[in-house]
Amino acid sequence: MGRTLALIFAILTVALIAVGTVHGSKTAPASTPEGAVQSMFANAKGHDWNGAYSYVAPSSNVDQGGFIRDLTGRNGSLRTYSQLDSVNTRVLHESENEATVRTEIKYATAVGATFETRDLKVVKDDGAWKVQWPAEKEVNVPPQVIPVNYLRWDIVWRGPGDDWGAQNVENPNCRILSMNAVERDGALIVMGEVVNEDTVPAFITVGAVLTDNAGKDVAEESSFDKISHVLLPKEVSPYRIDFPGIKKSDVKSVRMTHNWMLVPASADPVIGVLHQRIEKDITGRTVLKGELLNESGQTVNIPHVLATFYDNAGKVIWVSDAYSDHALLPQTPQPFSVALRDDLAANVHTYRVTVNDYSLHREN
Amino acid sequence: MRKLIFVVLAIAVCWFAADCARAAELRVPQDAVAGQPLSIATSGSGTVYLIGPGQVIKRSFKSGGNVEIKGEELRGAGRWIVVLRGDGHQSQAFWVKPGKPEKLNFLARPSRVPVARPNVISGVTFVFDRYQNLILGPTPVNFNLSVGGAGSSKSVTSHDGVAWINSSSAPKAGAAQFVTSVDGVEVRRVVQQVAADPCNLRMHVAGRANNMVVVETDPIRDCSGNAVPDGTIVTFIQTDKSGKSTVDARIKKGTARAELPASDNATITVAAGVVLGNELHVGGKP
Numbered sequence: 001m002g003r004t005l006a007l008i009f010a011i012l013t014v015a016l017i018a019v020g021t022v023h024g025s026k027t028a029p030a031s032t033p034e035g036a037v038q039s040m041f042a043n044a045k046g047h048d049w050n051g052a053y054s055y056v057a058p059s060s061n062v063d064q065g066g067f068i069r070d071l072t073g074r075n076g077s078l079r080t081y082s083q084l085d086s087v088n089t090r091v092l093h094e095s096e097n098e099a100t101v102r103t104e105i106k107y108a109t110a111v112g113a114t115f116e117t118r119d120l121k122v123v124k125d126d127g128a129w130k131v132q133w134p135a136e137k138e139v140n141v142p143p144q145v146i147p148v149n150y151l152r153w154d155i156v157w158r159g160p161g162d163d164w165g166a167q168n169v170e171n172p173n174c175r176i177l178s179m180n181a182v183e184r185d186g187a188l189i190v191m192g193e194v195v196n197e198d199t200v201p202a203f204i205t206v207g208a209v210l211t212d213n214a215g216k217d218v219a220e221e222s223s224f225d226k227i228s229h230v231l232l233p234k235e236v237s238p239y240r241i242d243f244p245g246i247k248k249s250d251v252k253s254v255r256m257t258h259n260w261m262l263v264p265a266s267a268d269p270v271i272g273v274l275h276q277r278i279e280k281d282i283t284g285r286t287v288l289k290g291e292l293l294n295e296s297g298q299t300v301n302i303p304h305v306l307a308t309f310y311d312n313a314g315k316v317i318w319v320s321d322a323y324s325d326h327a328l329l330p331q332t333p334q335p336f337s338v339a340l341r342d343d344l345a346a347n348v349h350t351y352r353v354t355v356n357d358y359s360l361h362r363e364n
Numbered sequence: 365m366r367k368l369i370f371v372v373l374a375i376a377v378c379w380f381a382a383d384c385a386r387a388a389e390l391r392v393p394q395d396a397v398a399g400q401p402l403s404i405a406t407s408g409s410g411t412v413y414l415i416g417p418g419q420v421i422k423r424s425f426k427s428g429g430n431v432e433i434k435g436e437e438l439r440g441a442g443r444w445i446v447v448l449r450g451d452g453h454q455s456q457a458f459w460v461k462p463g464k465p466e467k468l469n470f471l472a473r474p475s476r477v478p479v480a481r482p483n484v485i486s487g488v489t490f491v492f493d494r495y496q497n498l499i500l501g502p503t504p505v506n507f508n509l510s511v512g513g514a515g516s517s518k519s520v521t522s523h524d525g526v527a528w529i530n531s532s533s534a535p536k537a538g539a540a541q542f543v544t545s546v547d548g549v550e551v552r553r554v555v556q557q558v559a560a561d562p563c564n565l566r567m568h569v570a571g572r573a574n575n576m577v578v579v580e581t582d583p584i585r586d587c588s589g590n591a592v593p594d595g596t597i598v599t600f601i602q603t604d605k606s607g608k609s610t611v612d613a614r615i616k617k618g619t620a621r622a623e624l625p626a627s628d629n630a631t632i633t634v635a636a637g638v639v640l641g642n643e644l645h646v647g648g649k650p
Contacts, residue, residue, distance in 0.1 A: 149616045151616055167473065232595055267616070271612075272610070272624070273609065353610060
């Protein structure tokens with residue numbers, strides 16, 4: 001009996017060691033293309049960069065530092081403030097030595113989840129599948145002098161020693177140009193445009209109050225980041241306010257609220273939006289694509305793109321936004337993509353793109 | 365008996381007269397002015413209380429001396445009551461007028477206004493003396509509104525302490541100095557007169573470099589010839605086969621400038637607010 005027990009324990013020990021060996025190594029050679037991609041991102045999520053890099057095919061011609069920067073971001077971009085959250089993979093094509101894996105990567109960021117879809121090429125290398133990582137070309141702006149005439153507005157407010165007749169400088173004149181309330185996906189969405197008609201910069205907030213058929217206020221919300229809060233003179237911004245779970249039929253009226261404030265501001269940087277066009281992305285969704293060009297001399301760390309879509313009557317039918325997870329280096333184009341609802345694409349007659357900028361080392 | 369009654373009555377009358385002679389008396393001047401000394405003639409002895417707008421003054425006096433109130437003590441204009449407590453009890457009301465104008469409160473509206481608009485600027489002046497007493501009597505108040513040395517003046521007589529004017533904005537843009545003055549006392553406000561919408565917006569190709577076309581506007585002015593303020597957004601839109609490119613440029617030093625991608629065949633338009641400019645057709649990459 002004692003010998004039998006000893007034999008059972010010996011077999012159990014060997015089996016557990018075997019199981020531990022199989023599942024314990026995070027850098028075990030991948031036996032499938034999908035496994036290689038999953039393992040690479042699993043190691044990256046755990047910040048095991050050596051482990052993650054071991055799944056990168058040598059033919060990728062990317063060093064480990066560049067690979068890490070591709071995943072963690074550079075130049076103070078939004079990616080540097082994000083965390084890899086989850087990865088979904090699907091094999092699009094597979095042969096004996098090569099495969100294509102569609103990878104949907106989800107990052108958790110301070111401004112919400114951001115998604116990236118990549119079709120990764122996976123190759124067999126020495127019997128193991130490895131990811132051919134498409135190295136991101138690191139842009140180095142050549143040393144140069146970019147002359148910028150900085151323009152900013154400073155404000156002298158009334159002071160404690162002023163008499164009661166001394167007026168403060170007045171708040172700017174802004175105007176809500178349009179408002180359109182629609183119901184989409186079970187939410188009431190109020191959108192439109194607002195303009196600063198004054199000659200001084202304005203900090204604006206736009207909100208909406210919904211009133212039901214009994215005349216009672218049922219919801220109040222403001223546009224959070226789907227608006228340019230700082231408007232320079234004559235600048236127009238879209239706004240969008242979402243009321244999830246509210247049906248249009250339950251609402252009798254929408255009362256717009258706003259607040260315009262005079263603030264010190266800078267007129268820089270100037271960001272050009274180049275080559276805008278509506279097309280399908282690799283997943284077949286309709287997107288507005290283009291390139292952002294920072295025409296100033298300082299890096300814009302987090303660009304925020306706002307797109308306004310109009311029908312053929314000039315009515316705002318959709319407002320969409322997207323944060324770019326790449327910083328805008330001076331004079332260097334950076335692609336962007338903003339989603340457009342597929343059901344609205346056919347109705348879009350024209351569109352307008354504006355860019356909010358957030359910079360780490362700039363005083364506004 | 366009749367003689368005795370006469371003597372007693374004479375004594376009583378003399379006694380009464382002597383008592384009256386000993387009682388304090390008040391004589392208050394009727395032309396008191398805030399900030400100026402006041403002398404109240406009294407007789408006898410006692411204490412004087414002066415009760416005025418937001419202020420009470422107490423003075424003791426003896427044997428017929430005047431009660432002297434210093435100028436800096438008599439601050440409030442309006443109705444005062446002087447009460448005498450002593451050998452007798454008396455009270456008397458008198459009025460204190462405000463002093464000369466030494467302080468102005470000036471409300472100028474608005475702080476920004478487009479040029480060449482009729483009756484858009486208002487100025488209201490409240491005339492006070494040194495101790496914040498509103499001077500209700502008619503006082504000539506001067507208003508002067510000028511931009512760059514050129515401007516207009518007007519004199520208005522205040523009514524119940526207030527004088528006001530309405531003025532048109534000048535055709536010239538700039539920080540207008542809006543000054544109100546009374547007897548050498550003046551208060552200044554700034555009314556920014558700003559250019560109206562751009563007029564005759566035009567652009568040209570300023571150069572080509574690094575596969576980009578640089579477009580620049582001519583100096584942007586309103587229909588009165590004033591430079592549109594720096595910082596105003598000017599939108600350049602280029603349309604070609606690769607799509608639409610836009611740059612929201614800011615006016616700097618009177619012009620706006622943008623870099624757009626070079627194209628074989630592109631149309632560039634420019635707009636500022638609701639004003640459209642000219643259209644350019646450019647072609648041929650450098």
